[in-house]
Amino acid sequence: MAFKDLLALVRSPRQRSVFDIAGALAAEHGAGLSMLHLVELPAPVTEPFGEAIWTELCAAARDRAGEQLARIAARLKQCDPGAELRQLETFTGADDEALAYEMMHADLVVMERPGDAIARAALETALFKSGRPLLLTPPDWRAPLGRRIMVAWTPTREAARALADAAPLIERAEAVFIVTVDGRPSRFAETGPGVDIAAHIARRGIDVEIRPVERGGRSIEQTLLEEAETMGADLIVMGGYGHSRLREVVFGGVTRTLSETSPLPVFMSH
Amino acid sequence: MAYKDLLTIVTRANGDAAFAVAETIAARWPCHVAGLHVAELPQMLASANGAELWADVTTKIRADNAADRAQVSERLRKFDPPGEMRSVETFAGAIEDAVAYNALHADLVVMERSNDPLNGAVQEAVLFKSGRPLLLAPSDWRAGRIGRRILVAWSAKREAARAIADAAPLLEGAEQVAVVTVDAKPPFGASSPPILRAAASMSICGTSMV
Incomplete structure (x- = not known):
């Protein structure tokens, strides 16, 4: 089994970990790589005086984006000469249908x-609207990933x-670990935590x-992070937002914390 | 790509179509086959004679369920290697979680x-609570090829994207795949219909796309 189509999202040419990891995965799996440069525009203003200023700001943002695109293209060519590059404009509060559409045509979003x-x-678009999994990279990640995988299992x-x-x-x-935190034997089987899923994976x-x-x-x-460090994991696989987003914003939560602070790459689906 | 862990769920002893499909899948991809028999127990009746009446009714139902399970077990022994027998027998409120737990440990649920309400509840548990794909067979299906000519109903939504990903083993083995959209409009200024993008992204080798 291999990934066939990867979609890498970048905000700037400086996001080296995305280039490195997406390029390495594409090479290892023989996958086609598309990169999407996500360009932030100021949010639209309709009031006449504001609209003129907004138009100018957009023009400036687009100029900058154009310069960045050239540098992104150059870096992309180095890591995967056959990769496609596209640009998508967005703003805070924008409808994300276009982005979801891009994502759902890939096997993995990076x-x-x-x-x-x-x-x-x-x-959130990736997790809730695309139906495809998401790989989050720490900014300074250079090493390969996926040699020692920690699956955070519930x-x-x-x-x-x-x-x-x-x-x-x-x-x-090379090594896969099923980690359960405070796991209890299931109500539905007499097996200990993680035993049934381990048996399922063993069938592969x-x-x-x-x-x-x-x-x-x-x-x-x-x-989870301490356990990952102990076992020398280079990738965490986990379900994303098992609890609601709002709850995690208010109370904090595993998905939010790991997606924003994990020193390891995190692979998640919802 | 292959299915390696198949779960067949039946709510009556005569899940013939489900087992026929499971056999077809297992013949194509050697896999572990488990059969799950799901039965519902009536809720306790709270009335003067309620408890006694409930006990009588439940005893009869449990005996019927045991007979059903024996038949399912027998059917599973015909698989090679023999399938694993599992059962859920519980009150309506507890059925969904029990079914979901079993389903989320499989690659594919078959x-x-049927119009049976229990069947419906089980299907919903698989679709909404297990994260695993569901293959539904018409009740009169007994034998034949599955997946030689496949029709993909594409809607450019996450559910469709998921279904296509989960159906990969079937799509890859098909002779012909037709991608159908209904009243679709080209999105976001694109000139080509969503169909072509979807078809291209399936990256299916050696299969003619229609």
């Missing part, structure tokens, strides 16, 4: 860990989706190690 | 299409 509202919106549809979508990576891994001919972990006063996010 |  973007840097979100650092601003536009990027966070793109992350028996939920989001985690099941992420695991299924990550199959091309899991099949190529992949050996996994089950690592049940107790929080012991730490947050779930902290527990 | 069921028979």
